[in-house]
Amino acid sequence: MKDIREDIAWAQINQDVLKSMESPRKLYWVILFFAFAAFCVGVGCEVYQYQTGMGVANKNNPHAWGLYISTFIFWIGMSHSGTLLSAILHLMHADWRKPIFRFAEALTTFSLMTAGLFVMVHLGRLWQFYYSVPYPDERGLWPNFQSPLLWDAMAIFTYLSSSILFLYIGMIPDLAICRDHLHEGWRKKLYTLLSLGWEGTDRQWRNFRVTYLTIACFLIPLAVSVHSIVAADFAMSQQPGWHVTSFPAYFVAGALYSGCSAIITLFIILRYVFKFEEYMTLPILKKTVRLTFAIAMIWTYLNAVEFASVWYSHDQASKDVLIQKVVGPFAPFWWGMIFCGSVVPLMLAFKRFQTNVPVLFVVSLLLNLGMWLERWMIVAPTFSHGYYPWTWDHDQWPGFVQWGMVFASFGWFTMLFMGFCKVFPSVSMYEVKEMVYHRKLHLKNSETAEQGAH
Amino acid sequence: MSVNNLLENWAQFRHFHPVDDKPHDPYKWAMSIDLDACTGCNACSVACYAENNLPVVGKEKYQHGHVMHWIRIERYWDESLGVAGGGDFPEQGAQFLPMMCQQCEAAPCETVCPAAATNHTADGLNSQIYNRCVGSRYCSANCPFKVRYFNWYDYPTTDNVWPAEMNQQLNPDVTVRSKGVMEKCTFCVQRLHAAKGTAKNEGRLVHDGDVQTACQQACPTSAITFGNLVDPESKVHKQWQSQQVELDKDAQVKDQKEGGSGLRGYRIFEELRPYPSVMYLERVRESAV
Numbered sequence: 234m235k236d237i238r239e240d241i242a243w244a245q246i247n248q249d250v251l252k253s254m255e256s257p258r259k260l261y262w263v264i265l266f267f268a269f270a271a272f273c274v275g276v277g278c279e280v281y282q283y284q285t286g287m288g289v290a291n292k293n294n295p296h297a298w299g300l301y302i303s304t305f306i307f308w309i310g311m312s313h314s315g316t317l318l319s320a321i322l323h324l325m326h327a328d329w330r331k332p333i334f335r336f337a338e339a340l341t342t343f344s345l346m347t348a349g350l351f352v353m354v355h356l357g358r359l360w361q362f363y364y365s366v367p368y369p370d371e372r373g374l375w376p377n378f379q380s381p382l383l384w385d386a387m388a389i390f391t392y393l394s395s396s397i398l399f400l401y402i403g404m405i406p407d408l409a410i411c412r413d414h415l416h417e418g419w420r421k422k423l424y425t426l427l428s429l430g431w432e433g434t435d436r437q438w439r440n441f442r443v444t445y446l447t448i449a450c451f452l453i454p455l456a457v458s459v460h461s462i463v464a465a466d467f468a469m470s471q472q473p474g475w476h477v478t479s480f481p482a483y484f485v486a487g488a489l490y491s492g493c494s495a496i497i498t499l500f501i502i503l504r505y506v507f508k509f510e511e512y513m514t515l516p517i518l519k520k521t522v523r524l525t526f527a528i529a530m531i532w533t534y535l536n537a538v539e540f541a542s543v544w545y546s547h548d549q550a551s552k553d554v555l556i557q558k559v560v561g562p563f564a565p566f567w568w569g570m571i572f573c574g575s576v577v578p579l580m581l582a583f584k585r586f587q588t589n590v591p592v593l594f595v596v597s598l599l600l601n602l603g604m605w606l607e608r609w610m611i612v613a614p615t616f617s618h619g620y621y622p623w624t625w626d627h628d629q630w631p632g633f634v635q636w637g638m639v640f641a642s643f644g645w646f647t648m649l650f651m652g653f654c655k656v657f658p659s660v661s662m663y664e665v666k667e668m669v670y671h672r673k674l675h676l677k678n679s680e681t682a683e684q685g686a687h
Numbered sequence: 688m689s690v691n692n693l694l695e696n697w698a699q700f701r702h703f704h705p706v707d708d709k710p711h712d713p714y715k716w717a718m719s720i721d722l723d724a725c726t727g728c729n730a731c732s733v734a735c736y737a738e739n740n741l742p743v744v745g746k747e748k749y750q751h752g753h754v755m756h757w758i759r760i761e762r763y764w765d766e767s768l769g770v771a772g773g774g775d776f777p778e779q780g781a782q783f784l785p786m787m788c789q790q791c792e793a794a795p796c797e798t799v800c801p802a803a804a805t806n807h808t809a810d811g812l813n814s815q816i817y818n819r820c821v822g823s824r825y826c827s828a829n830c831p832f833k834v835r836y837f838n839w840y841d842y843p844t845t846d847n848v849w850p851a852e853m854n855q856q857l858n859p860d861v862t863v864r865s866k867g868v869m870e871k872c873t874f875c876v877q878r879l880h881a882a883k884g885t886a887k888n889e890g891r892l893v894h895d896g897d898v899q900t901a902c903q904q905a906c907p908t909s910a911i912t913f914g915n916l917v918d919p920e921s922k923v924h925k926q927w928q929s930q931q932v933e934l935d936k937d938a939q940v941k942d943q944k945e946g947g948s949g950l951r952g953y954r955i956f957e958e959l960r961p962y963p964s965v966m967y968l969e970r971v972r973e974s975a976v
Contacts, residue, residue, distance in 0.1 A: 285841075286838070288753055357824065357867030357869075375803070377798070377802065382823055471959060621832055
């Protein structure tokens with residue numbers, strides 16, 4: 234099976250992608266509606282919490298963090314695979330990424346935006362959030378540069394702005410195509426503005442390539458640093474279960490893992506909704522699945538490393554937290570994480586499942602559930618079984634406001650993501666053309682060579 | 688943290704060991720609590736509520752763990768002597784431990800606050816700036832003692848926290864905290880300030896006994912001693928010295944003795960090296976004497 238047909242005409246590519254921006258399947262509107270409804274739930278929760286106080290989320294004094302921080306890590310993690318597909322694989326000349334990197338990059342941007350919201354939702358005094366941002370003021374006050382939370386804020390803002398830039402710059406030639414093909418209206422005006430007068434001259438292409446490559450190189454260390462810093466929030470603290478040296482590597486692996494499984498989910502949805510069967514082909518899906526499987530195994534290994542290093546550390550407090558996770562009140566969720574994160578991906582090793590769309594859809598959702606549970610299991614058990622015995626009998630179940638907000642975050646993300654895919658080309662037209670051209674050239678060359686051999 | 692820290696001596700900021708860093712002259716407030724004297728009567732906690740305008744959250748919020756007791760009496764059971772509900776004299780096994788902010792010298796809460804809302808003062812207190820707090824609760828997450836209390840609701844505007852007729856009873860020297868900020872024991876910093884002011888007017892230092900914390904004042908068995916650790920005449924200094932407890936855990940020679948030193952003084956979690964400023968005196972059991 235080929236990644237893509239070599240005989241798709243360039244005009245056909247334009248036509249197919251542009252059609253996705255005008256007439257998607259009905260399902261698109263259904264998804265958008267439900268996403269919006271879920272988002273409204275979150276708005277309601279936030280208004281209630283903002284007015285009444287954080288107490289409505291049912292956190293309490295030892296349990297000062299809850300689902301907000303866990304879900305924040307989840308969304309940050311989700312953002313990493315966009316960079317993996319669009320920047321790392323770009324540098325490695327893996328051309329099968331070409332039809333799918335655009336939406337992966339959008340996944341990065343929008344999941345970062347979702348994660349950013351959770352920081353806000355989490356703050357007790359949202360209206361003073363700017364106190365933790367370094368800005369010069371007349372009192373000469375600065376935030377605490379020693380706090381990992383501050384590094385976090387900076388790393389996320391940098392990553393978000395760079396990934397927006399990367400997404401946008403990579404889209405310029407496609408925006409020009411949209412500008413040239415769409416009817417008069419607000420969208421045409423938008424594309425005219427955004428395509429920056431792109432004409433496709435040699436000089437423009439040359440500058441474009443250099444710029445794109447530069448940002449790609451800039452983005453990769455950024456992606457690694459962002460999740461390492463999120464890991465530092467925990468690893469730099471003194472708490473049992475958090476103070477683990479391997480956390481940065483573990484977090485980055487987990488991030489790539491959840492991101493890759495999200496890409497599979499979105500791949501399947503977009504392929505159907507926007508009728509991208511010609512471009513988002515099963516062989517490409519298969520490659521993504523194999524990548525996901527490899528990362529899943531790395532994650533499983535790092536998980537084992539973490540448990541082993543805690544178990545053999547002679548640090549009784551950390552050990553107790555681990556035991557609590559395995560047999561304590563969180564045990565169902567912890568075992569759920571192990572099952573979804575380490576056992577379910579074994580299915581991806583079988584060839585017959587690697588291109589089975591319904592199975593992959595369910596598996597990718599389970600993987601993401603596992604990864605969400607993983608983040609929760611990092612945050613919560615330390616609060617209910619930390620150093621101090623007084624905290625041990627204070628179990629706290631997250632309240633409805635917290636669950637509502639978590640639920641709504643998926644709505645908010647889907648809303649942004651689906652909105653983007655309708656307004657902007659979610660398959661990169663020029664890169665697909667390039668891919669088709671290279672494949673065709675390759676085919677021709679090998680045919681010529683074969684003829685010569687006879 | 689000021690712009691000077693940032694531009695001029697950033698490299699020096701919290702660079703040295705916290706104990707060497709600030710020589711605590713002329714004050715270092717510290718406490719010692721005799722667990723043998725503590726009867727678990729909770730008078731200290733009540734006094735703290737009155738002195739520091741702590742909100743009385745009510746039964747329902749208490750059940751959700753939103754209680755704001757800056758000093759709490761914890762009850763533990765010595766199972767060899769008796770457990771709750773069992774044996775002839777089960778209460779013999781009960782032990783009490785008053786727990787409040789330990790005003791650590793190397794406080795884990797201070798380094799993690801993104802807004803620098805919690806800082807160390809020159810007289811060795813771990814201060815909390817309510818105005819600056821954004822409510823990230825990272826300090827609480829990193830506190831090994833879990834003695835920081837977050838304002839989950841806006842208590843001043845909540846009904847029955849302070850019934851109308853009791854509004855006159857609020858301490859005018861202490862702010863009333865609004866929702867979304869972290870708070871904790873201050874060692875009654877308002878009293879310390881007043882005492883320092885009086886002493887300064889009289890051109891002297893604060894003497895031992897000039898100032899008492901509310902919990903100390905209310906304790907019927909005088910289990911709590913509070914004072915200036917730097918002052919060699921203070922009771923707290925003498926107690927720390929007689930128990931060979933040093934602020935700097937690594938300078939505490941008694942820990943290296945094999946078979947233990949036989950002294951009662953210890954600080955909770957001193958092995959984590961947050962350098963707590965509260966020393967506890969272990970309870971002496973009749974059976975052990």
